[in-house]
Amino acid sequence: MILKFINSLGSCFLRICTEIGEFSLFFLKIIFVLFSKKLKTNQVVIYLQQIGVRSFGIVFLTGLSSGFALAFQSYIGLSKFGGEELVGVVVALGMSRELSPVLTGIMITGKAGSAMAAEIGTMKITEQIDALQTLCIDPYQYLIVPRIIAGTLALPLLSIISTLCGIIGGYLYCTTALNINSEAYLNIIQSKLDILDLTGGMIKAAFFGLILSTIGTYVGLHSGEGAQGVGLATTKSVVIGSIMILIANYFLSIFLF
């Protein structure tokens, strides 16, 4: 019984070590390809459109509804101390520093990260990646690196749009439901929101873009055989991507702000 437990513990540890090792090699290969081979800018543009432009709708809705909710919740807390006029700054800081990067990261993981894993996984099981290799086209240069670059570039832009939508959402809620003066809402944001709050949020989002696209492509490239393997890879990309974003958020928050 004890031996069996130790055995399974050992094999689990070995599996984790193998996975970390393989991921490290994958990441090193990306860095190598990025700096040694020509970047496929046309591919980057295609993926920027897929990840960025086509995600605008969900980012808009997420940002707007988060702004509403944040304004509502912060009003409840702040009104207890007579600080209703501070709702705007709470919304702006909350959105720019935390909610926009994290929510955008998680939403895009669900949308684009999973799509990357599914697409690359399907390409792997249908031998399309092997076909690229036989044509002397490096799959890392053609498929992986452009997706990672596009993910890293798209997320900060989506995050800033989400922040803007959140502030608009808060504004709409404050001026219509809470009867807060619109000028007061905007003035306090203008005076208290620093450019570093926005750039900090964008840096966070860039990291989240890097995380979700690296995990999406890695999991896709290492997916198992058949439809089940691709399905599992898709789920893994969302679960691991989301967890890694939340963990990274903690450390980035400490480091950046």
Next chain:
Amino acid sequence: MINIINLKKKFDSKWISNGINLTIPKGKMTCIIGRSGEGKSVLLKQMIGLIKPTSGQILINGIDITTLKEFEKQQIFKKCGYVFQFAALLDSLTIFENVGITLLENGMAHEEIEHIVKEKLALVNLSADVLYKYPSELSGGMRKRVGLARTLVNNPEIIFYDEPTTGLDPITSRLVYELMLQTQQKLNVTSVIISHDIEIFNYVDYIAVLHNGIIEYFCEARNIWKSTNPFVKDFIHRF
């Protein structure tokens, strides 16, 4: 010429190739035949460098590809083409982009690529009508022909075919075989074909029979029926 010397391949604890020795003559069609699961595709993928052998040598024109670095391998494999079992066309690209992918990647002008792509499609009896269609819009036989056209774009000296007629009806299979033969005769390439269909005996020059991880038998195609090898006799007479 391709020389395979004592090639071994192990997956986990199972030996797939157990010391393969084979010489594939230049400018001829050689078929490697064997039962399902004998490791035919694994052998072919080792020849094109997609799978690394556990031990042994694969010499292409005298150069051992198993010891080459990635960029050195590319120089060798630029002269090789691989036709996949299910064509392996990139489904997000049009036929034009699929066939001309290497030229597009090299930055060649669009008009020039279109001219070459049309020429290669004509070689595999496909018209320019398919140029801007997606692989999902074509039949299985057409996709295989596009796969061959994609390979021909690089003017290969060696073409590897992995089960080229799997999933095709007998008439389309015959058309694919005839196409392979025409390609061979027109371009004088070395062709290596993996198959488990004995119909191919009518088209190739040599046959190698893979069994239990080794080449059990190698002969000229016309002599296969006279073989006294018990496995070969059993294999061909079961069809």
